[in-house]
Amino acid sequence: MDLTFNASELAFRDEFRAWIDANHPGEAPDGEDEAYGFRRDWQRRLYEGGWAAVHWPKEYGGRDATLVEAAIFNEELARARAPFPANVLGLLLAGPTLMTWGTDEQKDRYLNPIMSGEEIWCQGFSEPEAGSDLASLKTKAVRDGDEWVVTGQKVWTSGAQYSKWCMLVARTDFDAPKHKGLTYFILDMEQEAVQVRPLVQITGEAEFNELFIEEARIPDANVVGGVGNGWKVALTTLMNERAGLAFGLQVGLKVKLDQLTETAAARGLLDDPVVADRLGDLHLRCEILRLTAYRGLTATMKYGQPGPEGSLTKWMWSDTNQQLMQYAADLLGPEALLTDSPWSYELLRSRGNTIEGGTTEILKNIVAERVLGLPRR
Numbered sequence: 001m002d003l004t005f006n007a008s009e010l011a012f013r014d015e016f017r018a019w020i021d022a023n024h025p026g027e028a029p030d031g032e033d034e035a036y037g038f039r040r041d042w043q044r045r046l047y048e049g050g051w052a053a054v055h056w057p058k059e060y061g062g063r064d065a066t067l068v069e070a071a072i073f074n075e076e077l078a079r080a081r082a083p084f085p086a087n088v089l090g091l092l093l094a095g096p097t098l099m100t101w102g103t104d105e106q107k108d109r110y111l112n113p114i115m116s117g118e119e120i121w122c123q124g125f126s127e128p129e130a131g132s133d134l135a136s137l138k139t140k141a142v143r144d145g146d147e148w149v150v151t152g153q154k155v156w157t158s159g160a161q162y163s164k165w166c167m168l169v170a171r172t173d174f175d176a177p178k179h180k181g182l183t184y185f186i187l188d189m190e191q192e193a194v195q196v197r198p199l200v201q202i203t204g205e206a207e208f209n210e211l212f213i214e215e216a217r218i219p220d221a222n223v224v225g226g227v228g229n230g231w232k233v234a235l236t237t238l239m240n241e242r243a244g245l246a247f248g249l250q251v252g253l254k255v256k257l258d259q260l261t262e263t264a265a266a267r268g269l270l271d272d273p274v275v276a277d278r279l280g281d282l283h284l285r286c287e288i289l290r291l292t293a294y295r296g297l298t299a300t301m302k303y304g305q306p307g308p309e310g311s312l313t314k315w316m317w318s319d320t321n322q323q324l325m326q327y328a329a330d331l332l333g334p335e336a337l338l339t340d341s342p343w344s345y346e347l348l349r350s351r352g353n354t355i356e357g358g359t360t361e362i363l364k365n366i367v368a369e370r371v372l373g374l375p376r377r
């Protein structure tokens with residue numbers, strides 16, 4: 001891949017840069033709900049400016065941005081230290097999944113409110129006994145006329161407390177092999193039969209939740225990609241998750257590394273060759289991650305869909321982010337551990353990086369088998 005931007009990519013970058021300069025939302029307020037509302041307002045502003053979903057086709061309200069332009073968009077957002085839009089799972093996962101598998105009615109109904117942030121989406125995949133081995137999930141859906149009746153439990157459902165819709169995978173055929181008996185649904189979260197209970201994380205936030213589903217109703221029209229085809233549809237969601245986040249995350253990582261380097265320089269710590277060497281190593285890792293993320297784009301351009309290469313960037317990002325946060329704590333000492341230090345939040349939050357969106361062990365298996373072509377054990 002050619003890593004220099006052409007004239008129209010540079011024009012795209014400059015236009016977005018100027019727009020962010022004029023519309024930057026400033027610092028997020030304190031408080032979980034307040035910060036979420038702030039990101040939701042930010043998404044509305046992006047939407048009104050035509051910037052909420054640049055990678056979506058024009059017919060769905062996007063800008064038809066090329067993959068490189070979409071990467072530039074994420075890089076610029078992170079560089080300006082502007083927040084991610086609130087409906088990140090809708091924009092990166094639900095939208096592209098509906099574009100690939102949804103009916104025309106589903107695209108007409110759901111895509112625009114995803115983009116404007118009017119309807120937030122969450123991802124109801126993981127269960128207490130089905131995380132890495134997602135296909136063994138037990139939530140069941142039984143047909144009742146032109147509806148489905150769903151009962152089961154989901155866990156780690158990020159943003160469920162704000163969501164109108166859930167990408168839900170449930171078992172609809174109990175006799176079929178486990179990957180074949182699944183169906184992908186759009187579940188309306190606003191019904192009595194769906195209870196959302198927050199789970200408090202090590203950071204003190206309740207970013208994710210348990211979902212208790214007791215005979216919830218889903219109309220047949222909300223099946224995505226056909227009954228029994230849920231595994232394939234879920235894979236589209238997962239591939240988009242790993243590839244889609246790669247760009248924003250790797251630039252976010254670089255921004256934090258630059259902050260740490262600036263702090264170290266201001267305190268004269270860079271004169272210590274051990275510190276300089278460690279920070280240099282982290283810079284090197286960030287650069288490798290950036291180039292690998294661009295290499296993943298080449299594969300997406302070739303095959304039209306993100307492929308297993310996204311697993312490599314997700315793995316490298318989580319590993320490097322954890323190293324960086326641990327090093328910030330080592331370098332800055334006890335002050336980095338105080339509750340009002342942003343580094344203490346980052347250190348604690350980074351523990352989840354090697355679990356969310358696929359654990360590192362699972363990603364290594366994917367890279368070994370599907371990228372390197374190594375034999376399965």
Ligand SMILES: Cc1cc2nc3c(=O)[nH]c(=O)nc-3n(C[C@H](O)[C@H](O)[C@H](O)COP(=O)(O)OP(=O)(O)OC[C@H]3O[C@@H](n4cnc5c(N)ncnc54)[C@H](O)[C@@H]3O)c2cc1C
Pocket residue numbers: 122123124125126127128129130131132133155156157158159208352353355356357358359360361362365
């Ligand atoms: C911050 C955060 C947000 C999340 N948000 C969501 C969300 O919105 N929606 C959602 O559905 N889920 C979400 N998850 C859940 C996440 O996808 C799962 O935690 C993850 O897939 C692992 O599943 P598990 O927790 O059941 O662990 P398990 O699958 O039980 O794994 C336990 C351990 O065994 C290892 N292991 C398992 N199988 C293998 C294998 N075959 N080979 C080698 N090692 C193996 C794992 O790597 C792990 O170390 C979130 C998780 C986190 C941390």
